Amino acid sequence: MTALLITDVLIAGGGPCGLMLANELGRRGIRCLLVDPKPGTAFNPQANATQARTMEHFRHLGFAPEIRAKGLPSDHPTDIAYLTRFSGAELARLRLPTAAAAPQVIKNLSGSWSAAELPHRVSQKYVEVSLRQHAQQRPSVDIRYGWQLKSFTDTGSGVEALVQAIDDTEPLAVRAAYLVGADGARSFVRSQLGIAWGGATGFKRNFMGGKMLAVYLKAPDFYARNPNDRAWMYVVVNPQLRAFIMSVDGVDEFAFHIQMNDDAATEALTEADARRLFAQAYGQDIGIEILSMATWLAGHALVAERFQKGRIFLGGDAVHLFTPTGGLGYNTAVEDAVNLGWKLAAVLKGQAPAALLDSYELERKPLAVRNTTYARQLADSIGLFDAAPELEDDTPAGAQARAAASAYLNGHVRREFNIPGITFGGRYDGSPLIVPDGSTPPPDQPNHYVPSACPGGRPPHAWLDDGRSLYDSFNFEWTLLVLGPEVPDARRFEQAAQQMGLDLKVARHASAELATLYEAPLVLIRPDQIVAWRGPDATRATEVLARAIGNG
Numbered sequence: 138m139t140a141l142l143i144t145d146v147l148i149a150g151g152g153p154c155g156l157m158l159a160n161e162l163g164r165r166g167i168r169c170l171l172v173d174p175k176p177g178t179a180f181n182p183q184a185n186a187t188q189a190r191t192m193e194h195f196r197h198l199g200f201a202p203e204i205r206a207k208g209l210p211s212d213h214p215t216d217i218a219y220l221t222r223f224s225g226a227e228l229a230r231l232r233l234p235t236a237a238a239a240p241q242v243i244k245n246l247s248g249s250w251s252a253a254e255l256p257h258r259v260s261q262k263y264v265e266v267s268l269r270q271h272a273q274q275r276p277s278v279d280i281r282y283g284w285q286l287k288s289f290t291d292t293g294s295g296v297e298a299l300v301q302a303i304d305d306t307e308p309l310a311v312r313a314a315y316l317v318g319a320d321g322a323r324s325f326v327r328s329q330l331g332i333a334w335g336g337a338t339g340f341k342r343n344f345m346g347g348k349m350l351a352v353y354l355k356a357p358d359f360y361a362r363n364p365n366d367r368a369w370m371y372v373v374v375n376p377q378l379r380a381f382i383m384s385v386d387g388v389d390e391f392a393f394h395i396q397m398n399d400d401a402a403t404e405a406l407t408e409a410d411a412r413r414l415f416a417q418a419y420g421q422d423i424g425i426e427i428l429s430m431a432t433w434l435a436g437h438a439l440v441a442e443r444f445q446k447g448r449i450f451l452g453g454d455a456v457h458l459f460t461p462t463g464g465l466g467y468n469t470a471v472e473d474a475v476n477l478g479w480k481l482a483a484v485l486k487g488q489a490p491a492a493l494l495d496s497y498e499l500e501r502k503p504l505a506v507r508n509t510t511y512a513r514q515l516a517d518s519i520g521l522f523d524a525a526p527e528l529e530d531d532t533p534a535g536a537q538a539r540a541a542a543s544a545y546l547n548g549h550v551r552r553e554f555n556i557p558g559i560t561f562g563g564r565y566d567g568s569p570l571i572v573p574d575g576s577t578p579p580p581d582q583p584n585h586y587v588p589s590a591c592p593g594g595r596p597p598h599a600w601l602d603d604g605r606s607l608y609d610s611f612n613f614e615w616t617l618l619v620l621g622p623e624v625p626d627a628r629r630f631e632q633a634a635q636q637m638g639l640d641l642k643v644a645r646h647a648s649a650e651l652a653t654l655y656e657a658p659l660v661l662i663r664p665d666q667i668v669a670w671r672g673p674d675a676t677r678a679t680e681v682l683a684r685a686i687g688n689g
């Protein structure tokens with residue numbers, strides 16, 4: 138007889154989306170089983186940019202400093218540089234703080250960058266290790282790498298599935314209340330459900346459009362033989378080839394990506410070809426060791442038509458596929474998990490109706506469309522730029538071409554890598570969970586973020602007099618901010634929360650500046666750090682809380 142395992146949530150996929158969901162559920166004591174056929178977390182570097190909002194979510198879970206300590210050495214620059222070759226003439230550069238400086242730098246920024254965290258340049262492979270370790274510390278979380286989801290059925294009252302260890306023939310039957318397919322771009326769950334992709338794909342560009350070769354390599358002499366200042370990411374702009382490379386460990390490991398032709402020959406590339414291409418991109422042969430190589434396709438801006446069918450949910454690359462400009466794929470995947478985690482937990486604990494879960498697709502699909510659109514615009518900005526044929530010539534025409542490229546690329550690098558508007562400006566306007574107050578949300582602009590407590594968006598950030606982040610005064614679940622020197626009576630919120638079984642903490646801050654920043658003395662913050670409501674007093678407490686948990 139097939140053995141049976143009973144759990145609350147079955148998660149297919151142990152990438153960033155599945156692992157983050159295991160953290161969100163585990164932290165709330167919800168039982169979950171995560172299966173992934175790989176032997177462990179990612180070997181390849183994959184994503185390399187953790188956006189500031191993602192860092193704020195890691196901070197909420199308590200491990201942002203641990204993540205910031207990973208990847209590059211703490212004193213390694215995180216600059217992005219554009220060059221004719223990796224060791225060639227520098228054309229443009231955006232200087233960014235080191236991991237050691239970031240926590241101090243952010244305390245002195247304001248406006249678009251009023252935030253608890255700056256972005257962090259760290260390979261996904263290191264982030265996944267932390268996410269896995271933290272999830273595994275939760276007694277309700279069962280993580281099984283080397284296991285695969287083989288089949289599933291939504292019975293209407295639950296999900297019945299078969300999972301199987303890769304090295305075993307005997308499957309294990311799983312009975313769960315919900316299944317989440319966080320199983321990546323080729324999602325088995327999505328294809329079984331027959332959910333189609335929407336959006337667009339197949340964009341052709343000189344760069345970031347079409348087939349790319351990815352090589353994870355060791356280059357011990359990369360820095361020693363390079364006359365340019367150190368950077369985290371180097372982008373080659375050259376009439377002969379287009380490529381980029383990210384430092385993985387700040388010592389000798391790198392993730393190298395080069396634009397290829399869309400022909401079969403690309404699939405047949407050998408390690409010798411990869412060495413030759415790397416030497417061309419670097420500008421000289423410095424000797425490398427290849428750790429892995431694979432091809433991937435740039436030019437997607439795809440969003441699945443549905444993120445949910447019955448008791449089955451989809452998140453991450455399973456429902457949105459990006460071109461990696463802007464570094465948004467993994468970050469959007471993490472935020473899917475943050476949005477879904479508290480909702481699943483609230484329904485499973487009987488605090489909220491099942492209808493709360495319908496808000497997942499309503500809130501996250503528009504965000505996925507928005508983010509893939511921004512990534513596509515950024516890919517056009519760099520990928521449609523032509524490198525002039527004389528760019529490397531030691532002639533007046535060459536110098537002129539480099540100056541023109543420099544002007545363009547110095548603009549582009551700021552468009553792609555200074556994106557507080559994309560990172561912080563995502564909103565859930567129109568969600569049935571959000572209680573509008575008639576105010577107009579700030580405009581959605583990629584490079585500019587306007588802090589606003591208009592319900593539906595990220596709470597404006599501030600540093601408190603004692604040096605803490607305002608966010609550190611938030612509860613893990615619901616928070617009622619009580620702001621300003623006048624102390625409005627918040628008891629109705631506490632009573633209503635108690636009646637609904639919600640964990641709500643009142644965070645009082647007497648600062649008049651905070652009340653001005655939030656334009657209200659009372660503000661309800663959701664567990665995923667989104668403003669659900671703001672208002673002058675607590676008279677509507679029951680109605681507001683009911684709506685925020687899907688009972689509106």
Ligand SMILES: Cc1cc2nc3c(=O)[nH]c(=O)nc-3n(C[C@H](O)[C@H](O)[C@H](O)COP(=O)(O)OP(=O)(O)OC[C@H]3O[C@@H](n4cnc5c(N)ncnc54)[C@H](O)[C@@H]3O)c2cc1C
Pocket residue numbers: 149150151152153154155172173174175183184185186261284285286287319320321322324325351394433452453454455461463464465466467468469470
């Ligand atoms: C070259 C490159 C560079 C990138 N750079 C960035 C960047 O800078 N910033 C950024 O935000 N994003 C970037 N991305 C994208 C990022 O890597 C992905 O968006 C991210 O990994 C998505 O996470 P996920 O958890 O949704 O899916 P994945 O990481 O793909 O994880 C899905 C998991 O599901 C597992 N799985 C598959 N089938 C099953 C099954 N039947 N049962 C159980 N498990 C299954 C897979 O083994 C896999 O581990 C980049 C991607 C590439 C290729």
